Amino acid sequence: MRDGTRIGFDVPVPTTDGTVLGADVFLPDTGTPSQVIMTMGPYGKGRRFQDETHTSRWHRLVDEHPEILAASPCEYMTYETVDPQLWTVAGYAVVRVDSRGTGTSPGHLEICSPQETADYYDAIEWTGTQPWSTGKVGLCGISYYAIDQW
Numbered sequence: 001m002r003d004g005t006r007i008g009f010d011v012p013v014p015t016t017d018g019t020v021l022g023a024d025v026f027l028p029d030t031g032t033p034s035q036v037i038m039t040m041g042p043y044g045k046g047r048r049f050q051d052e053t054h055t056s057r058w059h060r061l062v063d064e065h066p067e068i069l070a071a072s073p074c075e076y077m078t079y080e081t082v083d084p085q086l087w088t089v090a091g092y093a094v095v096r097v098d099s100r101g102t103g104t105s106p107g108h109l110e111i112c113s114p115q116e117t118a119d120y121y122d123a124i125e126w127t128g129t130q131p132w133s134t135g136k137v138g139l140c141g142i143s144y145y146a147i148d149q150w
Contacts, residue, residue, distance in 0.1 A: 004029045005088040007076075009046070010104045013097055015122040022104030023123070026076065026084035026094040027132050034093040035136040036127050039081045039145050040120050042111065044103045045096035049077045080142050093132060097123045099148075112147065120148060 008025040015021060024045050028034055039045075050058040057079065062069060077083040084094035100119050101109030110116055128135045139149045 005085060007084075013123050013126050015100075015119050017118075019100060019105075019107055019119070021097050021100060021119060021123060023095055023097040024076075025132075026088050028088040028091050028093065030091065033132055033134045034091055035134050035138065036093045036095055037082050037087055037138050037140050038095040038097070038124065038127055039139065039141045040097035040099055040123055041141070041145050041148060042099045042102040042109055043079065043144075045078065045098050046076075046103065047078055049074065049079045080145055082140055095123075095127050095137075111144075116148065 006027040006029055008023075008027075011023045011025045013021040013023045021040075022045070047053075049061075068074065072083050072085040074083055074085065076085060078096070081096060082094055087094050097120075098105040099109060099111075099116055100107035124137050124139075127133055128137045139145075141149065
């Protein structure tokens with residue numbers, strides 16, 4: 001647990017064909033089931049916004065909106081997804097899943113394929129049935145994340 005958030009890194013998410021996807025799960029420290037905000041994509045669920053390829057975008061965000069750091073340390077914020085430290089404090093669970101063939105998920109990446117759609121379905125169903133979930137799973141994201149949800 002960190003800053004009132006229970007964190008599970010590389011949590012196994014089974015799919016119907018037997019592949020196990022990797023997810024990071026951030027839970028509020030309430031001990032009660034929560035509504036979930038979920039993303040699944042090929043960008044690496046644990047690649048922090050301020051590191052590596054997004055450094056210039058991170059600095060632009062902080063320069064234009066310095067209040068963001070007053071609200072959260074943004075330790076687990078990733079590009080184009082919600083900041084779990086903000087949302088868990090608000091009572092939500094945040095789940096990020098690596099698409100098949102990316103990050104900690106084995107296999108071959110097939111962007112916007114029927115297989116990725118089936119995997120996303122399986123991940124949503126798994127998330128909705130966990131004891132820490134109310135069964136209400138909302139999807140969030142822009143760009144690729146939104147296209148994949150559609």
